[in-house]
Amino acid sequence: MLLDVNDLKIAFATHTGSVPAVNGLSFAIERGESVGIVGESGSGKSQTVLALMGLLADNARVSGSAKLAGEHDETPSIELLNARSRVLRAVRGARIAMIFQDPMTALNPHLRISTQMTELLAAHRGMKRRQAMDYAVEMMEAVRIPEAARRVKYYPHQFSGGMRQRVMIAMALSCEPELLIADEPTTALDVTVQDEILDVIGDLRERTNTALLLITHDLGVVAGNCSRAIVMRGGDLVEQGAIEQVFESPRADYTRNLLAAIPRLEG
């Protein structure tokens, strides 16, 4: 088991009292597995991920546990919730990587892609400049960016949205993380680009045996890319199970409603 989340609770302390965001969520991810978290906005899916990365807002109160397995069988597992920042920094980027919803703003506009990628590689994998550069180009090719050797020197604004998302994927996977968290990776993109992006993620995952935690409100995306689904609503776990079970014989009414809400051509 790679990640074991147990009874995760998140609440935000505000002027008017405590506002719960997630009420006791438990799930687990095996190595190389792909799990989708589905839910409408405000269901707590994004906050769950931020909690795992230790990047919640300052007024958040977290309880429960989230254990990330040790890198090898003999190393002890790491508790991610309320961990020291030094511990988290070693995990972020290197063992758990993340792709964001909006690729237009998730790259530093003042640094070339090559700089951003090589710095990441130098920090987490101790690569030398030359080596990191070659590897960056290789990763850019892996996410099917044409003329990668030339484009690696571009600034973010010189790429289109879909291309930038590929760059994000290349960066996220360049350190060969064990878990990739994708928070609505295709929401901001065209439908035609969406498929390609998911395809690229799938491809690379197979190569590196990376587990995927896909967060989305799009049931279609989950159906096509995940082996297990977790349905959330208003901070509660509605149901979780194998993808076939959730889609074909959903246990909860909410899931049935969600499935019924998918627009179909033959109405």
Place this chain on the structure above:
Amino acid sequence: MAVATKSKSRKTRAMAAAAEGGNSLGRDAWRRLKANKAAMASLVLLALVGLMVLVGPWLSPYNYFSQDYNAIWDAPSLASGHFFGTDQVGRDLFVRTMTGGRISLMVGIVTTFVSLIIGVTYGALAGYLGGRTDSIMMRAVDILYSLPFMFFVILLVVFFGRNLFLLFAAIGAVSWLDMARIVRGQTLTIKSQPYIEAARMAGSGTAKIIARHIVPNLLGIVVVYVTLTIPQVILFESFLSYLGLGVQPPATSWGALINDGTSEMSVAPWLLIIPSIFLAVTLFCFNFIGDGLRDALDPKDR
């Protein structure tokens, strides 16, 4: 239509330029700055002024302090060697303008540099760390702001005597406050950008995020502010000199020369006009360079 073609050609040029390689922000910025004619002309002009100020005094047979009662209010002339004329006690204005320029430029550049280093570090730290740290740091700035500056300078001068270093310290002590406020405000906006979160996700620490992601994105606004600060500081120095708290005669600065010149305006207008031209040209140059640098440092704005 014309606009569209123009912007397209600019874009393709920029892309070609970017693709050629060269990895540092500095080199890219320099290439873009070179394309800006006003900024390049200003840079050349400023370099000329700097060179004149440095070597000028050696080109003249006179020095800045000797008085010559046979040559009072001499008009500018090449024949007498008083290129810019003389003042009411017969001192050579050319040499005085050059040596005054040394002080003005030095005060302007050194104090601005000091305020830049302190202000950017302080502001970026306060803004990025946020919360209580931010409150404490910025309240400290507010308190320093509320101290009457003249009182502060007079106290310094009374306690430590008059010297140039004190002048730097006094002006620097005030001018970094503005810089810190501007930088902090800007940092707050940059901090909420997704790429900062992405950098944290990628495992970068605070120091690296500030140095690599926040400061470069601050550059545009900081550079513009610096080019506004340099003239401000130069003017400030002349104000202090006028009050007798800055440079002391016979040493001089552009500000002091202009102040002297105003009283001789009707008899010897060159005493006002020539130092004013030097000051104005320098200030113009700094403004154009600042403008050019801001454009050059923004990768999107090409």
